[in-house]
Amino acid sequence: MLRIPPATADVSRRRNHVRELTLLRGLKGTDVPHAELLAGCEDDEVLGAPFYLMDEIVGWSPSSAGWPEPYQHDLPARAPLAFALVDGAARLARVDWKAQGLDGFGRPDNFHDRQVDRWLAFLSTYQFREIPGLDQASTWLRTHRPAHWEPGIMHGDYQFANVIFTSDVPTRLAAIIDWEMTTVGDPLLDLAWALIAWPPEGDDMSATRYLPLEGMPPREALLEHYERVSGRSTEDIDYYVVLARWKLAIVLEKSYARFASENRGNPTHGGLGAMVLELMHKSAELAASLRTARP
Incomplete structure (x- = not known):
């Protein structure tokens, strides 16, 4: 190809x-x-x-068209899909990126220190409307950065839509695809990206979800699998989910701003606008709920 x-x-x-x-x-x-x-x-x-x-790569990729059979109706059969998705992120996270010749590929130093200022500056170049929750989530992210983390390869847009599964049942992960946003940063953000709308906390994210997630294993089981394969702790996973929702909202707002500019007569049309607002709302909501988070 x-x-x-x-x-x-x-x-x-x-x-x-x-x-x-x-x-x-x-x-x-x-x-x-x-x-x-x-x-x-x-x-x-x-x-x-x-x-x-x-x-x-021979196989299939999930999309907005929904799950293929048997996963459309056989809910228990969906569990291997989730474990395979998380397994791919974990295998990527454990790659020795320096030994693989990727030293200098990204800028992992101060990765988390740069996130809020970098993406708010990006947003300022096209923001045209108020995004409720933006300030609250931004403030929380500034004050709850992980104390300890290890750089690694991250995909940058890790989700069901960017992997290919084998056609056999139970399925396996055939390939991770679409590496346009890849860098060396914090791989735990990939895991959080995959869990942005995970049940049950994300069950009300109707605009963001493009696949039904009934029958999927609990988040705790997926975190345990990730830790076992990657060797990384998921202790701060809620920080990463807040960051993933916040960052995705900012990225998608650029596309929505372009859409609104081109459709001035009906700027609220289209699902992107609602998705941005939902992502930022859920980012701020999760941040506010983390009463025991590290100050």
Whole structure:
């Protein structure tokens, strides 16, 4: 399978292709499910743009169309999907990124110290409306950063929509896909991203959920599995869920701001706007509920 940006791609999109190529080179020889890199080029010399060629992965990926059978009606059969998703994040988190040649791939130093200021500055370039909960969640995130964490590879948009499962039952994770937002940062944010609307606390997130999650294992079981595979503690997972919801809301608001600008007559149309508000509300709500969090 060939991945190459279109001729109209801007510098940022071309740079993302180079990052994906670098990451796939770095995953060579690891047990992270991914499409093996066959060839690639960082510049325009061969095909006129950065590109890479990777193995084809046979399987299926969850989407807004819902679960395929048997998972649509067999609720207990969904549990392996959740464990496989978390297992992929855990395997990625335990990769020795320096040994794999990815030193300098990201800026892990002071990762959490930079998050709030960086993303609020990003939001300020396109924000056009009030987002309730933004200030409360931002303040909480500033004062509840993890005391201890270990840098590692993070996907950046880790969720059911960005993985491929095998077609056998029970299924296995065939590959993690779409690495455009990958970096070296805190891999626990990937786990939280996957758990953004997890039951039961996320059961009221109707705008954010694109798949039904009935029958899924409890979060505690998934955290235990992640810890066992990755060797990392999930003690501060609620901080990461607050951060994941807050950050995703800011990222999606950019797309919604563009939509609203292009549809001035009906700026409230579309699900993105509601999703942003729901994510930020649930971020602030979870932050406010964490009475015993570290001050």
